[in-house]
Amino acid sequence: MKKGISTRCVHAGEEPEPTTGAMGTPIFQNTTYLYPNPDLPKANDARVGDYYIYTRYNNPTVEALERKVADLEGAGSAVAFASGMAAISTTLLTVAGKGGHIVSARDLYGGTYNLMRDILPSLGIEVTFVDTRDTRSFGRALRDDTRLLYCESITNPLLKVADIPELAGIAHAASVPLVVDATFSTPVNQNPLALGADVVVHSGTKYLGGHSDVVSGVVATNDELAHDIRERMIFLGGCIDPSAAWLLMRGLKTLELRVARQNVTARWLAEYLEGQSKVVSSLHPEMESHPDNELAQRVLRAGGGMVTFELEDLEACHRCLDAFEVITVASSLGGIESIVSLPVDTSHWELDDEELASLDISRGHVRLSVGIExxxxxHEDLRRGLDAV
Ligand SMILES: Cc1ncc(COP(=O)(O)O)c(C=O)c1O
Known part of the structure; x- marks a missing residue:
């Protein structure tokens, strides 16, 4: 019988170190290895994983992390990266290379949007953007040279929920893979591959690491594609450092505990906010008032640790944030500490009013990443913030 997720967070991919019996995976903080046999093929000819040669190619600490992530996502293999952006860019360059076309949700983390809007087109890869909620528009945007469909499982900041089974159906009818950034949902709340997606990517910097102390990324998919992605990673160079891999792995051991707590607290706070007169709207996928609530019940095990609420205007937001004593005003998300940010000051600062309106994002939106406090x-902090509005 497959072990439960908490057990797998702790144990999957790891064994006591064979030479000493040390519990837990050591940090193999080495760049190179004793070359065992002068007859071995040259580095560039070796198939990755044939033997240890150089830490950009492979490393025992990184491999333990990759086994753990593959297990948590129900994937054949995983590849770890120096950042979520390295994971995303390397995956897209592997799958959509040679001037292909991508159909992507427009509701994207800003860094991914910049990559798709500016960098990929400069390399001859065209991208058509569609609305996460308009699932059929992905199909309408398909072309003969489309190489993949891309979406985020829960989007920033409006917490739109992607219909992964439907999108996978559209992708597979066109014989292309569906790539899902599941940073917001985490393997605790969703396994995109089990819903039909072909590739799942994470910014490990967020919930997987969970302590706001390590920048990292991972990709999980079938063995063959993971092998191709790893080969690209080796030459594009976005490998993870062994110390960062170890920190990410340590964070993963408590992933279920943290996310379970964050799920409950986030939903409770979102419901509290919804009942407050100074709050224009409050969003959490588990709330009945959330536009994707019915879909969320089908594709998510729980709604996650993010809450987005709306106040009257930017001035009201600043007054609210200034009054917080526990919740920190900062970018990023997914850590043990509650963090709040204004999309118009952070993730969406580049957009003018028209672009914001096209995404339904207002100057009153507040994004709250709920921690484990x-x-x-x-509750008291939010009450204090609203009193100051
Ligand atoms: C949904 C999502 N994907 C990817 C990234 C990029 O991850 P990283 O900062 O680890 O490169 C982020 C960062 O905020 C994110 O929120």
Whole structure:
């Protein structure tokens, strides 16, 4: 019988170190290895994983992390990266190379949007953007040279939920893979591959690491594609450092505990906010008022640790944020500490009013990444913030 997710977070991919019996995977902080046999093929001819040669190619600490992530995502293999962006860019360059075309949701993390809007087209890869919620528009945007469909499982900041089974059907009818950035949902709340996606990517910097102390990324998919992605990674150079891999692996051991707590607290706070007169709207996928609630119940095990609420205007937001004592004003998300940010000041700062309106994002939106602090303290902080509005 497959072990439960908490057990796998702790144990999957790891064994006591064979020479000493040390519990937990050591940090193999080496760049190179004793070359065992002068007759071995030259580095560039070796198939990755044939033997240890150089840490950009492979490393025992990184491999343990990759086995753990593959297990948590139900994937054949995983490849770890120095950042979420390295994971995303290397995956897209592997799958959509040679001037292909991508159909992507427009609701993207800003860095991914920049990559798709500016960098990929400069390399001859065209991207058509569509709305996450308009699933059929992905199909309408398909071309003969389309190489992949791309979406985020839960989007930033409006927490739109992607219909992964439907999107996978559209992708597979066109014989292309569906790539899902599941940073917001985490393997605790969703396994995109089990819903039909072909590739799942994460910014490990967020929930997987969970302590706001390590920048990292991972990709999980079938063995063959993972091999191709790894080969690209080796030459594009976005490998993870062994110390960062170890930190990410340590964070993963408590992933289920953290996310389970964040799921509950986030939903509770979102419901509290919804009942407040100064709050224009409050979003969490588990709430009945969320536009994708019915879909969320089908594709998510829980709604996650993000809450987005709307105040009257930017000035009201600043007054609210200034009053917080526990919740920190900062970018990023997914850590043990509650973090709040304004999309118009951070992730979406480049957009003018027209572009913001086209995405339904207002100057009053507040994005809250709920941590694991006591719910009473977070409740009190939100009350304090709203009092100051
Ligand atoms: C959904 C999502 N994907 C990818 C990234 C990029 O990850 P990283 O900062 O680890 O490169 C982020 C970063 O905020 C993100 O929110």
């Amino acid at each position: 006591d719910i009473d303290d977070l």
